[in-house]
Amino acid sequence: MGRGAACPFCCVRRYTCALRVAAARKKNMDLMEKLVSLCKRRGYVFPSSEIYGGLNGCWDYGPLGVELKRNIKKAWWDDMISHHDETSAPSSAPGSFGMVGLDCSILMNPTVWQASGHVGGFNDPMVDCRETKSRYRADQLVVYRLLAADSVPAPLADEELLYAAPGEVGKTAEADLIEPHRKRAESLRKKLGELRLEPVVGALSDASLRARVLAPGAKAPGSLTAPRAFNLMFKTNVGAMEDNASIAYLRPETAQGIFVNFKSVCDTARVRIPFGIGQIGKAFRNEINPRNFTFRSREFEQMEIEFFCRPEEADDWYRYWRDRRFQWYVNLGLSTDRLHLREHDRDELAHYASGCADVEYAFPFGLSELEGIANRTDFDLRQHMDVSGKDLRYFDDQEPDADKRRYLPYVIEPSAGADRAALAFLCEAYCEDEVGGEARTVLKLHPRLAPIKVAVFPLVKKDGMPERALSLYRGLRTQFHAFYDEKGAIGRRYRRQDEAGTPFCVTVDGQTADDGTVTLRERDSCEQQRLPVDAIAGFLAERMA
Ligand code: GAP
Numbered sequence: 001m002g003r004g005a006a007c008p009f010c011c012v013r014r015y016t017c018a019l020r021v022a023a024a025r026k027k028n029m030d031l032m033e034k035l036v037s038l039c040k041r042r043g044y045v046f047p048s049s050e051i052y053g054g055l056n057g058c059w060d061y062g063p064l065g066v067e068l069k070r071n072i073k074k075a076w077w078d079d080m081i082s083h084h085d086e087t088s089a090p091s092s093a094p095g096s097f098g099m100v101g102l103d104c105s106i107l108m109n110p111t112v113w114q115a116s117g118h119v120g121g122f123n124d125p126m127v128d129c130r131e132t133k134s135r136y137r138a139d140q141l142v143v144y145r146l147l148a149a150d151s152v153p154a155p156l157a158d159e160e161l162l163y164a165a166p167g168e169v170g171k172t173a174e175a176d177l178i179e180p181h182r183k184r185a186e187s188l189r190k191k192l193g194e195l196r197l198e199p200v201v202g203a204l205s206d207a208s209l210r211a212r213v214l215a216p217g218a219k220a221p222g223s224l225t226a227p228r229a230f231n232l233m234f235k236t237n238v239g240a241m242e243d244n245a246s247i248a249y250l251r252p253e254t255a256q257g258i259f260v261n262f263k264s265v266c267d268t269a270r271v272r273i274p275f276g277i278g279q280i281g282k283a284f285r286n287e288i289n290p291r292n293f294t295f296r297s298r299e300f301e302q303m304e305i306e307f308f309c310r311p312e313e314a315d316d317w318y319r320y321w322r323d324r325r326f327q328w329y330v331n332l333g334l335s336t337d338r339l340h341l342r343e344h345d346r347d348e349l350a351h352y353a354s355g356c357a358d359v360e361y362a363f364p365f366g367l368s369e370l371e372g373i374a375n376r377t378d379f380d381l382r383q384h385m386d387v388s389g390k391d392l393r394y395f396d397d398q399e400p401d402a403d404k405r406r407y408l409p410y411v412i413e414p415s416a417g418a419d420r421a422a423l424a425f426l427c428e429a430y431c432e433d434e435v436g437g438e439a440r441t442v443l444k445l446h447p448r449l450a451p452i453k454v455a456v457f458p459l460v461k462k463d464g465m466p467e468r469a470l471s472l473y474r475g476l477r478t479q480f481h482a483f484y485d486e487k488g489a490i491g492r493r494y495r496r497q498d499e500a501g502t503p504f505c506v507t508v509d510g511q512t513a514d515d516g517t518v519t520l521r522e523r524d525s526c527e528q529q530r531l532p533v534d535a536i537a538g539f540l541a542e543r544m545a
Contacts, residue, residue, distance in 0.1 A: 084099040128224070140167070465508045
């Protein structure tokens with residue numbers, strides 16, 4: 001590319017623009033590659049069944065990964081449910097409320113999914129490329145035309161080619177949309193001069209327009225099929241017979257298990273509205289295009305709350321949960337620069353929802369949803385009441401007005417993904433810096449989330465140091481996930497723990513025998529301090545809070 005030439009796709013001088021976009025994209029993708037590689041190398045995440053070539057959209061958490069994910073789920077469960085005090089209103093809550101948990105089966109009576117609308121409506125539009133054999137979600141393909149930058153909008157010219165590229169209008173950088181068609185764009189630029197890109201909305205549903213669309217990697221236009229609805233639920237059969245009567249589904253969300261147990265919880269748990277029911281568990285979706293590491297998987301875990309309240313109070317509770325859930329990520333270390341709360345426009349809302357916001361995180365591959373918080377009105381309970389014929393209305397025996405005693409509550413649903421949260425915490429934590437002139441990779445995970453909380457080392461393997469270090473390690477292990485290591489130079493042992501995300505290392509050295517103190521090193525600052533051996537457990541407990 002000639003220095004100083006104009007960029008074919010915008011008005012910025014070409015070399016500046018292309019370099020800037022390419023550099024930013026490369027930096028982000030490099031970060032993602034490095035993170036995926038660290039996850040594999042250090043035992044965070046492995047491709048599922050890798051020795052047989054893996055299974056697309058499925059991942060296994062290794063020894064460190066499982067601890068990270070368990071810590072995320074524990075933090076969620078503790079903060080949302082078990083440590084919740086129902087006797088007083090948390091600051092900024094409209095009032096006090098109760099919280100209980102559930103653990104429902106993954107397989108349920110299939111009528112659940114008819115009532116919820118998943119059998120009829122849990123579809124993504126899918127298109128196939130007959131030439132490259134690739135499959136895309138139609139709503140994640142942008143179709144566009146390339147026009148001279150100074151041209152006025154005009155009808156499509158005869159034989160004009162359209163281009164399709166993975167992405168989303170308004171979200172994906174133009175340079176990325178151009179990338180699969182760069183060569184053609186270059187030759188067009190030679191004819192027309194500077195170019196601009198104009199999205200053609202609805203092109204895939206229109207047969208004549210679709211015939212002009214060049215798919216990514218395809219040589220000729222017209223290779224994409226019309227969009228077809230593709231149901232994302234995994235089907236299976238329960239029992240020995242494989243017929244229609246035995247069909248069951250792997251749940252695509254944990255929420256419905258909560259709705260169908262609403263009455264049982266009300267009857268047994270002495271809960272009063274407002275209250276929430278939380279659940280953590282696996283969910284399965286036959287995603288058309290699993291991608292971005294664990295971000296879009298076919299098997300994943302959700303952490304969902306269905307919060308039941310009086311309809312007239314639902315807006316206040318919606319705002320409370322939206323803001324509280326956003327803050328939860330901040331408290332656990334995600335920076336507010338990378339977090340974004342996106343309130344949905346009215347026309348984006350599901351037909352039953354009266355409010356919805358996404359907590360989004362700036363992943364290296366773009367700003368994407370971590371969690372959704374929705375006001376689902378009384379839609380789900382009403383559906384299950386209508387289809388099951390069971391009265392799911394709540395009875396408030398303390399309501400003085402008899403007409404208001406029995407009603408269907410509204411539901412506020414904060415719905416998070418444990419795997420997406422794990423990925424966001426890993427992306428945020430990944431850091432390369434220099435210590436004492438030496439490069440290091442460090443995972444700056446919040447101490448509550450770090451898989452190993454403390455590593456204990458003897459400085460050298462002699463003079464009673466291993467014995468003292470082992471005794472400290474054995475004492476700490478009963479309270480914290482601790483790790484003992486006596487092999488290699490002390491600097492290398494620190495580096496290994498930095499990369500694993502261990503926030504504290506404690507070293508027993510020659511001075512320990514004299515005055516009973518040890519060196520405590522903090523991962524992020526690398527600062528060291530001497531503390532009495534007996535003070536270590538208290539120090540750690542304080543820092544884990
Ligand atoms: N009950 C509402 C519900 O399931 P959703 O937006 O489809 O809403 C909620 O899913 C959360 O579950 C998402 O914000 C995301 O964190 C997680 N999630 C959904 N699909 C996922 C997938 N294919 N892979 C990983 N996580 C996913």
